[in-house]
Amino acid sequence: MQINFDDISVPTEKLDQVVRQNMYDIKRQYKKRKQWNYLVKGTVAAAVVLSAAGVFVSNPALAAKLPLIGHIFERVQNEQLYPGNYDEVAELVQEGNVSENQGITMTLSEIYSDSRAMYVSAMIESEEPFPEGVKDSNMLNGDDIGYHMYLEVEQELDFMTPPASYEEMEWPGKEFEWTALDLKGEYVDEHTYIGAMRISFDVYPIAGFEVPDTFHWKLRVSKVTNLCEAKEQHFSKEGTWEFETDVSVIQSKQDVYEVNKSAPNGEVIKKVTKTPYETVIEYGYDENKVEAGYERYDSVQSTILDADGRRIEDKVGSFSTTKYNLSKITIYYWASPTEEAHMEVQEKVYDEAEQDHLEDYLEEIAIRKIEIDLE
Numbered sequence: 001m002q003i004n005f006d007d008i009s010v011p012t013e014k015l016d017q018v019v020r021q022n023m024y025d026i027k028r029q030y031k032k033r034k035q036w037n038y039l040v041k042g043t044v045a046a047a048v049v050l051s052a053a054g055v056f057v058s059n060p061a062l063a064a065k066l067p068l069i070g071h072i073f074e075r076v077q078n079e080q081l082y083p084g085n086y087d088e089v090a091e092l093v094q095e096g097n098v099s100e101n102q103g104i105t106m107t108l109s110e111i112y113s114d115s116r117a118m119y120v121s122a123m124i125e126s127e128e129p130f131p132e133g134v135k136d137s138n139m140l141n142g143d144d145i146g147y148h149m150y151l152e153v154e155q156e157l158d159f160m161t162p163p164a165s166y167e168e169m170e171w172p173g174k175e176f177e178w179t180a181l182d183l184k185g186e187y188v189d190e191h192t193y194i195g196a197m198r199i200s201f202d203v204y205p206i207a208g209f210e211v212p213d214t215f216h217w218k219l220r221v222s223k224v225t226n227l228c229e230a231k232e233q234h235f236s237k238e239g240t241w242e243f244e245t246d247v248s249v250i251q252s253k254q255d256v257y258e259v260n261k262s263a264p265n266g267e268v269i270k271k272v273t274k275t276p277y278e279t280v281i282e283y284g285y286d287e288n289k290v291e292a293g294y295e296r297y298d299s300v301q302s303t304i305l306d307a308d309g310r311r312i313e314d315k316v317g318s319f320s321t322t323k324y325n326l327s328k329i330t331i332y333y334w335a336s337p338t339e340e341a342h343m344e345v346q347e348k349v350y351d352e353a354e355q356d357h358l359e360d361y362l363e364e365i366a367i368r369k370i371e372i373d374l375e
């Protein structure tokens with residue numbers, strides 16, 4: 001059940017009387033200023049602690065949830081696709097952050113936005129316990145990267161130019177097709193899930209609009225579900241959960257490295273941009289750079305290693321800044337003239353047992369490598 005802190009009754013008059021009486025007694029018994037200051041602080045602190053303890057004893061649910069709201073990022077930020085110190089830079093979602101429907105209460109906790117994406121932490125509370133065993137079946141491919149909840153959503157960002165029929169639409173965000181948001185985190189208990197989601201500004205439908213320094217954001221969730229093939233352990237709820245808040249964009253530091261080097265198939269590494277959370281490679285293509293025996297697609301594949309020789313798991317040229325040693329990256333290009341040749345190399349590249357020798361292997365088979373110093 002969602003706790004509304006504004007509804008908790010605090011007996012302020014009685015508390016004031018207790019504090020005034022204690023202060024009077026202390027002042028009467030101790031006349032030295034040093035003693036007076038010390039004991040007043042101790043008495044007031046004790047009164048606050050005792051009052052808080054009384055509230056927590058009578059409201060154990062409040063005691064359990066209080067550390068979560070405002071502190072979700074510090075618990076789940078290392079499980080994100082782009083890990084980082086979001087807890088140090090995010091702001092609390094002050095208004096419009098709680099919505100309840102169909103026995104599910106969703107609470108937006110913290111929010112951080114830079115020019116590339118918006119990151120939001122959230123809590124999902126279910127009146128009914130989540131299916132038994134869901135924690136064991138919810139991992140993607142059995143890995144240890146965290147649990148997932150998926151939110152089917154519509155969004156409205158006020159800097160996105162509305163359609164001509166804007167005034168006639170109940171929800172302007174319906175004009176666009178929105179991808180489900182991946183809330184990635186952990187189960188606190190059988191009724192509570194916490195996680196964080198990333199809303200990219202570089203993909204449709206937000207891509208193409210200029211993101212201002214501040215904007216108003218509305219979110220409408222129509223379905224929440226976990227990723228689970230086992231029907232008896234599957235969790236899914238349809239309903240309506242709505243949120244809205246103002247967002248401030250932080251212009252985080254960006255280091256841009258011009259590269260302009262090409263591969264045998266004409267692919268050009270134009271530049272690399274490194275931010276505190278993600279690093280992005282900007283690719284291009286120059287048909288004049290295509291070398292004999294190669295074509296643009298399929299004939300050449302690539303693998304990126306960090307300065308320690310670790311394979312970088314990139315998502316179309318975007319990868320975590322904090323998970324790797326990015327003082328230098330090396331892009332190895334290797335030929336894949338047939339499907340069999342391609343699969344042979346892929347198996348070695350993605351085989352965990354081969355990772356200690358991957359750099360040596362790529363040095364042997366690479367037809368080209370591009371080294372980029374990022375210090």
